[in-house]
Amino acid sequence: MNGKVAKEDLDSRIFDTLNIILLVICTVIIVVPLWNVIISSFSSGKALAEGGFIFWSPEFSLENYRAVFNDSSIWQAFFISVSKTTIGVVTHVFFCAMVGYGLSKKYIRGRKLYVAMGVITMFFSGGMIPTYLLIKSLGLLNSFWVYIIPALFSFYDVVILMNFFRNVPDSLEESAKIDGAGDWHIFLKIFIPLSMPAMATIALFNGVGQWNDFMTTKLYITDQSLYPLQMMLYEIIVQSQTQSMQNIGGSAVIETTTKGVQLATIVITTLPIVLIYPILQRYFISGMMLGAVKE
Amino acid sequence: MSKLAVETSSTGKKPIRPGGRKPIGQRVKEFVIDYRRQWEIQSMIIPGIIFMIIFCYIPIYGLTIAFKNYTVIDTLSSAPWVGLENFRIIMSDKYFWDAVVNTLGISFLKLGIGFVIPIILAIMIYELNSGRFKKFVQTISYLPHFLSWIVLGGMLITWFSTTGLFNQLLLSLGLISQPQNILLDAGKYWWIAVLSDIWKEAGWGTILYLAIMSKIDPTYYEAAKIDGASRLRQIWNITLPNMKSIISLNLILTVSGLLGSNLDQTLVLMNSQNRDKAEVINSYVYRMGMSQGDFSYATAVGLGVSIVSVILLVTANKITSKLNDNQSVL
Numbered sequence: 305m306n307g308k309v310a311k312e313d314l315d316s317r318i319f320d321t322l323n324i325i326l327l328v329i330c331t332v333i334i335v336v337p338l339w340n341v342i343i344s345s346f347s348s349g350k351a352l353a354e355g356g357f358i359f360w361s362p363e364f365s366l367e368n369y370r371a372v373f374n375d376s377s378i379w380q381a382f383f384i385s386v387s388k389t390t391i392g393v394v395t396h397v398f399f400c401a402m403v404g405y406g407l408s409k410k411y412i413r414g415r416k417l418y419v420a421m422g423v424i425t426m427f428f429s430g431g432m433i434p435t436y437l438l439i440k441s442l443g444l445l446n447s448f449w450v451y452i453i454p455a456l457f458s459f460y461d462v463v464i465l466m467n468f469f470r471n472v473p474d475s476l477e478e479s480a481k482i483d484g485a486g487d488w489h490i491f492l493k494i495f496i497p498l499s500m501p502a503m504a505t506i507a508l509f510n511g512v513g514q515w516n517d518f519m520t521t522k523l524y525i526t527d528q529s530l531y532p533l534q535m536m537l538y539e540i541i542v543q544s545q546t547q548s549m550q551n552i553g554g555s556a557v558i559e560t561t562t563k564g565v566q567l568a569t570i571v572i573t574t575l576p577i578v579l580i581y582p583i584l585q586r587y588f589i590s591g592m593m594l595g596a597v598k599e
Numbered sequence: 600m601s602k603l604a605v606e607t608s609s610t611g612k613k614p615i616r617p618g619g620r621k622p623i624g625q626r627v628k629e630f631v632i633d634y635r636r637q638w639e640i641q642s643m644i645i646p647g648i649i650f651m652i653i654f655c656y657i658p659i660y661g662l663t664i665a666f667k668n669y670t671v672i673d674t675l676s677s678a679p680w681v682g683l684e685n686f687r688i689i690m691s692d693k694y695f696w697d698a699v700v701n702t703l704g705i706s707f708l709k710l711g712i713g714f715v716i717p718i719i720l721a722i723m724i725y726e727l728n729s730g731r732f733k734k735f736v737q738t739i740s741y742l743p744h745f746l747s748w749i750v751l752g753g754m755l756i757t758w759f760s761t762t763g764l765f766n767q768l769l770l771s772l773g774l775i776s777q778p779q780n781i782l783l784d785a786g787k788y789w790w791i792a793v794l795s796d797i798w799k800e801a802g803w804g805t806i807l808y809l810a811i812m813s814k815i816d817p818t819y820y821e822a823a824k825i826d827g828a829s830r831l832r833q834i835w836n837i838t839l840p841n842m843k844s845i846i847s848l849n850l851i852l853t854v855s856g857l858l859g860s861n862l863d864q865t866l867v868l869m870n871s872q873n874r875d876k877a878e879v880i881n882s883y884v885y886r887m888g889m890s891q892g893d894f895s896y897a898t899a900v901g902l903g904v905s906i907v908s909v910i911l912l913v914t915a916n917k918i919t920s921k922l923n924d925n926q927s928v929l
Contacts, residue, residue, distance in 0.1 A: 319830040323723050324732070330720070331739045334798070338742075340764045341754050355762020403647030406640050413633045418644060425651055427909075430658020431901035432881075433888045438658050457650045487639040516747035519863060523889065534749045538867065541753045545870050563757065570753045577745050584745070585738060 345567035368564035385532040388451040389514040399456045404465030422459040446527045468502040533573045665899035685899035698883040706857040708793040717804030725812045740802025752867030783872040847919040855912035858904045
C-alpha cells in the first residue's frame with residue numbers, strides 16, 4: 305500500500321515537472337520574439353543592418369523614434385486612431401445599451417420580430433462588395449464617420465446587455481415609475497450606472513477592435529489624412545517589402561532605415577493596448593463568462 | 600407631470616385578454632394603442648431596427664448583383680440580370696480554384712493543429728498548482744491576441760528577415776549555413792500562416808476551456824486519486840469528458856468558418872513571391888472586387904462561399920450531435 309502511494313507521488317511529481325517545463329517553453333516562445341522587436345526598435349541602423357542579436361542590442365539609439373516622431377503624419381494618424389476609438393466606443397456602447405434595454409422588456413410590442421431580425425444578422429451578411437456599394441451610396445467613402453456609423457451596432461453585444469439588464473430587479477423600475485420617472489429617465493439614471501461592469505467589458509473589447517481595425521480604412525478610405533496608425537503601419541510594411549525585394553545588392557541603407565521606422569511604428573501602435581492590458585485582463589474573463597453563459 | 604403619470608401607469612403589463620382570437624381590425628387597433636403607450640421604450644429600439652435594415656438587410660438584398668452584370672454606371676436595380684452566368688465563369692477560373700486550394704490547405708492545417716493546441720494548453724494550465732505561475736502563464740499567453748494582424752505581420756517580416764531573429768536562431772543552432780527569408784519562399788507560406796495564427800490565438804483559445812474546467816466537481820478527482828488513477832488517466836477520464844460539449848460547439852464554429860480564412864493576415868503577409876500559395880478566397884474577392892472593379896463576379900464568389908459555409912455549419916452540427924448522444928449543440 306505504501307509503495308503504491310509513493311509511486312503515485314513520483315508519477316505526479318514527474319507530471320508536474322514536465323508540465324512546468326513545457327509551459328515555461330511556451331512562455332519563452334511568446335516573450336522572446338516580442339522582446340526582440342522592442343530591443344530592435346531601439347537599435348541603431350548599423351546594428352539593424354548587421355543583425356545578429358536576440359536579447360540585447362549591440363548599439364542602442366533613439367534614431368528610429370526620432371525619425372517617426374519627426375514625421376507629422378504619424379501624429380495625424382495617432383490623432384485619428386485615438387478619436388475613432390474613443391468616439392466609436394462611446395457611441396457603440398450607448399447605442400447597444402439603449403436597444404438592449406428596450407428589448408429586455410418582455411411586454412413590448414413586436415419584440416419577437418425585432419429579436420428574430422437581430423439573430424438573422426448574426427449568421428448572414430451581404431459580404432464585402434454589397435456592403436461597399438452601400439457605404440458608397442451613403443456617401444461615407446473618405447469620411448471620418450465611416451469608422452463610427454457602421455460600427456455603431458452589434459446584435460451580439462445587444463444580447464449580452466439585454467441579458468444583463470434582465471437580471472436587474474423589477475422592483476427598482478417599478479418604484480421609479482411610481483415616482484413618475486419615464487423609461488428614458490430609468491434607463492439613464494438607474495440601469496446605466498448599475499450595468500457598468502457589463503458595459504466596461506463591451507467597451508474594452510470594442511475598443512481593442514476599433515484600435516486594431518484596418519480593413520475599414522483599406523476598403524473605404526483613400527484620403528491619407530484619415531489614415532489611422534494601423535493603416536500607416538501597413539503602408540510602411542508594404543513599402544519595405546517591395547524595397548527589400550528590389551534590393552538585391554542595392555541600397556542597404558534605405559532598407560535599414562525603413563526597417564527601423566517600421567519597428568518603432570509597431571511599438572508605438574501597440575503601446576496603448578499594452579498599457580490598458582492590465583485593466584483589460586481584469587474585465588475580459590468575466591466578459592467571456594457573460595458571453596458563454598447564455599449559450 | 601400628469602402626462603407622465605398616465606404613461607407610466609399604462610406601460611406596465613400587457614392587458615389581460617380573454618382567450619380566443621379577436622377579429623383582425625380589433626387586433627390592429629389594440630396593437631396601435633399598445634404601441635402608443637410604449638412609445639418611449641419603442642423609441643429606444645427603433646433606431647436599432649433602422650440600423651439593421653440599412654446596414655445588414657440592404658447588403659443582403661445587394662447580393663442579387665451576383666446574378667447581374669453590374670458595372671459602375673449601373674444602379675442596383677438597373678443592372679441587367681444574367682442568371683448564373685457569373686457562377687459559370689467562376690467554375691472555369693483557374694485563379695479561383697488556386698485560392699480554394701490554398702484556403703482549404705491553410706484551414707485544415709489550422710483545424711488539425713490549431714484546434715487541439717488550446718485544449719492541451721488549457722489542461723496544462725489547469726493542472727498547475729502554483730497560483731502565481733499560473734497567472735503569469737495566462738497573462739503572457741493571452742497577450743498576442745491583442746496585437747493586430749498588421750502589427751504581427753510587421754513583426755513577422757522583421758523576425759524572418761535575413762538579419763532577423765529567426766535566421767539568427769537557426770544559424771546559431773547550426774541548422775542552416777546561409778540566412779534566407781522564408782516569407783519569400785512560397786512553399787513554406789502555409790506553415791507561416793498556420794503557425795503565426797496559432798502563436799497569436801492559442802492562449803486566448805484557452806479561456807473558455809479554463810472557464811468550463813473550473814466548474815468540474817473536485818470530488819471526481821479525489822475519488823479518482825483514491826482509486827489510484829494517474830494524472831494522465833484523470834485528464835482522460837474526467838477532464839476531457841466534461842469538456843465534450845464545449846469542444847463540439849467550438850468545432851462546429853471552426854468548421855463553419857473553414858472557408859473564411861483571415862483576410863488581414865493574408866493581406867499583410869502576401870507578397871509577389873508567395874502569391875500563388877498565399878491567395879485565399881477572401882483576398883481573391885477583395886482583389887477582384889476592390890482592385891479590379893468586377894463587383895458582380897466578386898459578390899458571386901462571396902455568396903458561393905457563404906452558402907457552402909452554412910452547409911458546413913449544418914453538417915457539422917448534425918455529426919457532432921450524433922457523437923453527443925443526439926443532443927444538438929446549436
